[in-house]
Amino acid sequence: MIEEYLKRDSILFLCHHNADPDAIGSAVALKYLSKYLNPNANVRIVADSISKISKNILNEINEKVDIELYPSLPETVFIVDTASINQLKVDFEELKKRDVILIDHHKRTELADICKYTIIKEDYPSTSEIVTEIFKELNIYPPKNIRIALLCGIVYDTKHLKLATQKTFEIISYLIKDISFQKILSMLTHESDISKRVAHLKACSRMRIKEYNGIKIALSHVSSYEASCAKTIVSIGADVAFVVAVRKKEGEIRVSARCRKHVAKKVHLGKLMEKIGKELKGSGGGHSEAGGLNAPYDGKDKEKTINRVLDLCYKRFIEEFKK
Numbered sequence: 001m002i003e004e005y006l007k008r009d010s011i012l013f014l015c016h017h018n019a020d021p022d023a024i025g026s027a028v029a030l031k032y033l034s035k036y037l038n039p040n041a042n043v044r045i046v047a048d049s050i051s052k053i054s055k056n057i058l059n060e061i062n063e064k065v066d067i068e069l070y071p072s073l074p075e076t077v078f079i080v081d082t083a084s085i086n087q088l089k090v091d092f093e094e095l096k097k098r099d100v101i102l103i104d105h106h107k108r109t110e111l112a113d114i115c116k117y118t119i120i121k122e123d124y125p126s127t128s129e130i131v132t133e134i135f136k137e138l139n140i141y142p143p144k145n146i147r148i149a150l151l152c153g154i155v156y157d158t159k160h161l162k163l164a165t166q167k168t169f170e171i172i173s174y175l176i177k178d179i180s181f182q183k184i185l186s187m188l189t190h191e192s193d194i195s196k197r198v199a200h201l202k203a204c205s206r207m208r209i210k211e212y213n214g215i216k217i218a219l220s221h222v223s224s225y226e227a228s229c230a231k232t233i234v235s236i237g238a239d240v241a242f243v244v245a246v247r248k249k250e251g252e253i254r255v256s257a258r259c260r261k262h263v264a265k266k267v268h269l270g271k272l273m274e275k276i277g278k279e280l281k282g283s284g285g286g287h288s289e290a291g292g293l294n295a296p297y298d299g300k301d302k303e304k305t306i307n308r309v310l311d312l313c314y315k316r317f318i319e320e321f322k323k
Contacts, residue, residue: 001117002134005101006034008041010074015047016087018227019065021188023047023081024054025153026103026127028063030078032146033135046071048089057152057187061145073098080104081127083270083285084277085111086252086294103130105157107270109285125163128153132171147175151184160185196225203229203243204236208310212318215239215263219310221246227256227292234258240267242313244306246297253280253295253309264288267320276316280309 005011011034015023027045034043045065050058058064069089076099083106085092100115105124112118121130128150135142142150154172158164164172203220210217218238222229226245233241240259247254255276257269270284273291277284282295297305 002101002119003037003138005076005078005099005117006030007038008034008074008076008099009038010042011076011078012071012074013043013045013078013080014071014082014088014090015045015050015065015080016082017048017089019047019050019054020081021051021054021057021149021156022126022128022153024050024057024065025149025151026080026131027065027078028058028061028149029128029131029135029142029146030080030103031063032142033138033140036140042074052193053156053188053190056190057149060187061149063145063149075099077101078103079111079115080131081106082111083107083292084109084274084283084294086277086283087292103127103134105130106285106287107268107274109274109283111283123165125165125168126154126157128157129168129171132175136174142175144178147177148179148184148187151175151179152187155184156188160188196228199223199225200229200232203233207233209238210314212321215321217314217317218242219314220244221306221310223247226254227258227290230256230258231290234260239263240269240317242310242317244309244313246302246305246309248297248299248302251297251299253282253293253297253305255284255293255295255309255313257286257291257313259289261289267317272316272320276312279312279316 013027078101102115102118105127199222203222206220208219216239218233218241221244226243230241230243245254268288269291270286273284273293277293280295284293
């Protein structure tokens with residue numbers, strides 16, 4: 001079934017904002033597959049922004065992603081590694097008129113409802129693993145640069161193999177062949193730029209720490225890098241962190257949540273962010289230990305908005321924890 005869509009004459013591969021190596025690796029590999037199956041096809045990859053590590057990978061494998069807001073949509077649109085519609089800068093009404101294919105490893109959300117075809121495997125640590133299995137099913141072995149992209153996606157989303165499953169190692173064995181694993185690790189390592197480090201420091205200095213039933217809950221806010229900040233806050237001692245970023249220019253609120261494994265056994269952050277996202281008239285999703293949401297911002301009192309959203313995250317987290 002997937003082969004039918006990959007053979008289409010015009011395809012757009014869409015990645016979420018600040019596209020990470022898993023999104024980029026998956027999209028680049030699917031683009032290769034579509035050109036392999038239909039050499040005359042018009043295909044391209046689009047994201048409204050990509051991460052610094054992703055840029056390094058693209059330079060290394062000599063591939064490109066078009067940075068665009070609200071791109072024109074062909075008849076066939078693949079969405080990869082994306083949990084919710086609010087992670088895309090796209091005309092949603094126009095998207096619903098297209099043949100949309102979703103390939104993802106996050107919890108299924110309303111985004112799947114508009115899709116013609118979906119491959120959603122929540123038990124897979126990365127979308128790149130799902131895409132690799134498509135290559136195997138089609139009996140097409142990817143060239144070296146595509147395998148590098150997929151390996152980067154897998155290693156990145158498994159937190160350098162900390163979340164890897166037995167299937168993950170089987171897929172890595174299939175891909176790695178003539179590729180140095182040290183090369184993959186080096187491509188995923190870079191010195192944080194000054195703005196990111198400053199964001200981390202601000203997030204830590206602005207933290208409010210609450211405690212419930214022995215769980216340390218950190219609440220903070222920054223202007224950018226909210227996902228990285230939430231991850232850092234958990235790494236330095238919090239059991240769960242909620243970090244809000246209110247962007248006046250874009251008219252949106254973003255929240256990133258991270259937690260430790262023992263907390264995720266009680267509260268699935270992806271489900272929690274989906275619930276809170278709906279309350280804020282936006283959308284959210286993610287994994288058990290990492291979730292996020294995007295919601296509209298009315299431009300009014302920024303400080304009150306931040307406090308309202310953080311208080312809501314705390315309240316809903318406690319409600320879920322008590323269940």
